Amino acid sequence: MFGTGLGRYAQNNPRSGKERMEEKMTLIQKRIITLAIVILAGIVLGRLAVRAVLNLLVGGSMFGGNFL
Amino acid sequence: MWGFLYAGAFVAAFAASAVFKMKYNPLGKKYTVAWSDSVGKIYKDLVYGKEEANKFDLYVPADTGKESYGLVIYLHAGGFTTGDKSGDADILKWLCSKGYVAAGVNYTLRDEAHPDTSVYSQSMEIKNSVPYIVQEAEKLGYKLDRMAVSGGSAGGCLALLYAYRDAVESPLPVRMVFEAVGPSSFYAADWTSYGLDQSAEAAATLFGIMAGKEISADMIGTPGYDEAVKDISAFMWVTEHSVPTVCAYGKYDRVCPFESVKHLIRALQENHVAHEYIEFPHSGHGLQNDNKLYKLYMDKVEEYLDRYMDS
Structure with missing residues (x-):
């Protein structure tokens, strides 16, 4: 059923190899951006975790003063 | 596959960031000395009293050509129950590199073996150590004619007591005190x-x-x-004759409660004692969240040393 539906779609919406290539590049770009966001989140949370632990031990605020 | 990559990247970034934050020294290399005989010599575990802990380390500068030298004592932290002078080697080396004779002094810690030890008895041991430090320095060829006392946390408390309570009986004129997060009330x-x-x-x-x-x-x-x-209670000994003071406290300090600091600052202000009080608005006992202010604290320490401890 799906194969038939897809086949009909492809028939009605033919795409060139160039268009398919552009779609693929966009997916990779999205993945790289996601990876960058994940890394950034790791960096931020890593610093915050250390700050949180030190604050628990000796007192301190979570924000303000040093950058994270 | 990308899921694993995201997870791995997150964990790696998290770990690297945490390690970097833990190891980062806000003062950089400014107060780190590449120690060698050309800077000075260290004499360890010199005895000043009959208690086992009554020992001090002496850091003497390589330049032996001066007529007289200033002594800076730095007292270690540790809640009056732990700690050792060896933990302050970096600051003692730095002080020595500035041309001072520097001394790290141990005192009897309150523990199971010493249940009668008190902050008072510790302060008296520090007081008794100074003549021995002077004597030992002179034996090594360093005539001392002035001193500063300093410390952190418990050491800060003891430094303030020596500076305000004991300076009148000191064998060397006390020129200033600097300390961080030491309880004074x-x-x-x-x-x-x-x-x-x-x-x-x-x-x-x-x-x-x-x-x-x-x-x-x-x-x-x-x-x-x-x-x-x-x-x-160091603040009770502050008078108009008390020595110039540099002190630092964290607003979120739960170890040396921040509320206890106001008595010292008020005493310094009311007696018109030259002082620099640096308040760390986001930090606790470690002064760990206000790096710019930590740099300011050390700048002020240097400024006061240059102003009051130069011969």
Whole structure:
């Protein structure tokens, strides 16, 4: 059923190899951006975790003063 | 596959960021000395008293050509129950590199083997150490004619006591004191982080131990209480003749409760004592969240050393 539906779609919406290539590049770009966001989140949370632990031990605020 | 990559990247970034933050030194290399014989020499575990802990390390500068030298004593932290002079090697080396004779002094810690030790007895050991330090320095060819005293946390408390209470009897004129997060007052109402504002008995017990005296709960809040803790309350000894002071405290400090600091600052202000009080608005006992202010604190320490400790 799906194969038939897809086949009909492809028939009605033919795409060139160039268009398919552009779609693929966009997916990779999205993945790289996601990876960058994940890394950034790791960096931020890593610093915050250390700050949180030190604050628990000796007192301190979570924000303000040093950058994270 | 990308899921694993995301997870791995997150964990790696998290770990690297955490390690970097833990290892980062906000002062950089400015106060780190590449130590060698061309900077100075270290003499360790010199004896100043009969107690096992009565030892000091002496850091003497390589330049032996001066007529006289200034002594800077740095007292270690550790809640009066732990710590060692060896932990302060970096700052002692830095002080020595500036041309001072520097001394790290151990004192008897309160522990199971020494249950009668008090902040008062520790302060008296520090007081008794100074003549021995002077003597030892002179034996090594360094004539001392002035001194500064300093420390952190428990060491800060003891430094303030020497500077304000004991300076009149010091064999060397005390020119200044610098310290961070050292308790200088012991009022139950201020020590809320320990719950002492809620329990007069607990306050009397703890402060009695620290003062080395019998303090009862009904003494709290009376003139008799002030008298009992005076010997360990540095702020009570501040007069118009007290030495210039650089001090730093964190607003979120639960170890040396921030509320207890106001008495010292008020005493310094009311007696017009030259001082720099640096308040760390986001930090606790480690002064860990305000790196710019930590740099300012060290700048002020250097400024005061240059101004008051130059011959």
